[in-house]
Amino acid sequence: MPDLRIEATVNGRTIKRSAKPHQRLLDFLRDDLNLTGNKEGCGAGECGTCSVFVNGTLMKSCLLPVAKVQGAVIESVEALTATGELSVLQKAFHKAGASQCGFCIPGMVMAATAALRANPFADREEIKERLGGNICRCTGYQKIFDAVELARDVQNGRLPASALDEVDTEDGVIGKKVRRIDTPSKVSGRLKYAADMTMPGMLHVQVLRSPHPHARIVSIDTSAAAAMDGVEGVITSDDVPGEDGFGVFVNDQPIMARGKVRYVGEAIAAVAAVDPLTAKRAAAAIKIDYELLPAVFDPFEAMRPGAPVLHDYAPDNITKHIPIRVGDVEKGFAQSDLVVEETYTTQPIEHAYLEPEAGLAYVDHDGVVTIVAPDQNITHHRHMLARIIAKPISKVRLIMSPVGGGFGGKEDMIYQGMLALLAMKTQRPVRLVFTREESIVSTAKRHPSRTTLRMGLVRDGRILASHMTMVCDGGAYGLSTEGVMRKGAILGAGPYAIPNVRVDTYGIYTNNTPSGAFRSFGALQTEFATESHLDICAERLGLDPFEIRRVNAMRDGALTHTKQKLGSVSLLRTLDAAEQASGWERGAPNSRGARRKDLNRDDIRPPCALGARFAGVSKQEAAE
Amino acid sequence: MARKRGRGMAACWYGIARTAVVDRAAAWAEIDDGGSAKIVTGVTEIGEGILTVLAQIAAHEMGVKPEHVVIGDNDTARAPEASHAGASRQTYMIGNAVALASREARKRLVDVMAEVWDVPPQQIGTGNGEIWAENTNHRISMGEAVSTAKNRGVVPVGSATFGTDTTGLHPVDGAGRPWQAYVFGAQVAEVEVDTVTGEVQVLGIWAAHDVGRAVNPQGVEGQIEGAVVQALGQALMEDYKLDNGRTTTSGFAKYILPTALDVPRVNSIIVEDPDPLGPLGVKGVGEPAMVPTIPAIMNAIYDAVGVRITSLPATPEKVLMAIREKEKQERQIVAEAAE
16 A cells, blocks of 8 residues: 555644555554654554544544544643643642653543643542543552542642642751652653663564474474564574573573463464564564474363473473471361361453563674663573573663563563674664563463462461461463562461461462462462451351451560561551541441441542443533 | 442452562671761662662661761663562662671671670660660760771671572473562552443542561561552453554543552552561562552452452443443343333
8 A cells, every 4th residue: 555645733743754554554653743742552442542632632642543633633641741831730740749650641641631731620520430441450550540630629729739749848848748759750751661762773573473282393493584674683583692581580481482382372483574564574483393282271181190391301291399387277177166168269361461572682882782671670680691691791781761661571581681682683763562472471470379378277377277278370481480480489378477388389380371460479379368357257156357366476576487586576566557547337248248337438439330421411511 | 329338348469579580689888987888789779779778778687877877770781780679679679688698797887896895796786876785884976886896997888699590490380489479459449420421430449468577667668558559450440542543542641540640549558568588578569569550450359349340440431331231231131021
């Protein structure tokens, strides 16, 4: 198809230039006009990071073919600071602390601007509805609502403009709500994340991924891809000069599949080409012969003798087992008045940071292989990369680009190795930007778990014994599994003084998407079991949930389940604080639901009744 | 009533910094020309606000204004190791390293001014961009003091490293000292359960967390609010699904995340039990704040409608099925009693 000729007004300027028919408005703004303030979070109109105004209407620019904006008036986030100053709304985001990683924020600011344009007096519930198409993964939205309400009140004169100013920090700065120093760059879209960065002569990378969960790679033929016009380099595991393998605890994962693939989405080869389309076409031209292997998708099946083995070093498929032993649980159960057993399961969870993985790499003038990426652990990655590419550590450099959310998911060196190898092979800067689908398919999840907990208590609520076994699906590679098992085991029995404890946590290899680090790992799974269990036991014993925890709470100087002597223990203070703040009504679980009347506190939100506001309006209109 | 409300609670504990290994972080500090300050450390701002926290700590320790602190961050060729962003460790590990480095830089400047003013160094005060000697008329700007120091051949710099006294776990019984700082917390959840659809709405969360010492209370609240909402996602809706190793949830149309309409009001209560081992008393909050939310919600669902969800997520289908099952069992009990 021939190029398009686009004429439009963008941020007040008339633009006349050619564009490719396959380009979306987002590509046109970011790639052609260098307006990188609005981000690509999902490419499917679901997250809102790309929100812009088209003829004054909020639109998701990832869904709009550029041909559709012929003659339109377009405003990207950069338009909000056309005067050189942050808008009232942007200042309110700064004051309220509404931005964390910042990746969703340009789109969120656009949606909030649209909300207050549509109704300058919108209340908090209406603001929520109007922001419903924009996802934020960091903030929990609270401070975003606060910011929009603050901006509304300043715009309406209900609050003075000085409400947006910095708090006074004259008397020292620790303990003060100092405004975040990075927020102006985030609300304005000026902060450059890795996918916003370019370098002269930069090539674009496309990764070829496994369609099979478990298969031997018989052969890889890259010749057709390498011969394509515009392709500057193709790599496979044959291009790794050093000792291949990365991981957080065990280096069991090759940069690209070596000999066999172990999960769907595993990288096998990568191409660097002059533009993303060429790279994509070349990757599709790589021919791979597979010999399918039996696969295992359930950790309990994987532990059985004769199950398919993923890694030679672990013939039982056990990545890690962590035991904790205190006293004798059987003796504790024998002395108990009540013994309760239950099994708890948790599902795999996607980090869903709004910024998909992205990175640049180049070899600098001193021969230093340099990676720029939103990387949660550049120290460790530099060590591993040096070994993998067989260079001294001084010849490997990692630079952290702004991280658009991580939550543990960017601790794994899942793509940096491919970038390094392609920069070395082509001797040109290379950039890799994951699509959302690629990010979801190929990177780690929170460990799904199955935890069986048996607890023995006496009538006053004291726990005499806690026996917990957790089995987690670690997926195809080790990543952080060992650490997850350790944390889950250490903390699993909870912050309670228990004379007899037995905990075993097992991380297991399967052919599922690898599990890895995710905020609160291990503890989230095991403490979910223990804290649910305590309520079951409290009901059986007729105890209030706070009470059963107080009876068992570790106190100052307590010994932990790993026999560590603690100093000050603040558990009772936090229990008191939560109980008082919530206005807790005492009683055993399931004593309140049916009969409680003390609702409508001002520290809860009203239940969401989507569209009710509009129903109310139409009734009113009908009455008039 | 088709909609029933309930409340539940849960407690948590958590260790701060790397688990069962020795953790460490380093920082360099300089009180720079004009009374600004420079901190260089391998910190990773992943959105929690650590750069602002470090600027506050440096400003506090060196007596400059936080907006005059410049932070050189994570670059393995330019900054000292501060290790990774995770384990709720950055304020604890890097915050303490920055405090110690800042104190050393300040001492260099204070020693020069003590000599110039002929007073003991303990008599020198710093704050808000100024330096002075107590009980005298000596008071100048930090910028002037830096210039004075440099004219005497002294650049006020400092460096520091902060490490933990921790051990691995015994391979048989797990005994060991995995962390040197522990935090505790408790949360209450209020939910409304629709007994016709099974839908659960979380209306309020009260979250009390010990953070050691809150450097920036707004940042602490932000961490708690974000953690609660991520946990709510796992509690009620998020589910990465696989079918023979292939995901069926490869986009946000299928992988459902909490939006503005799903989130409760989060009431954060900051408890401060200072860490005695670090110079600042700070601990951490990023991860622990996520831990009690899910059981608190499940316990609240039980309180509202008497069904115990042990398998996450508590989707409307799952909750509704549990309610129907409970009603069936209750009818059977009534029928059996009538016979």
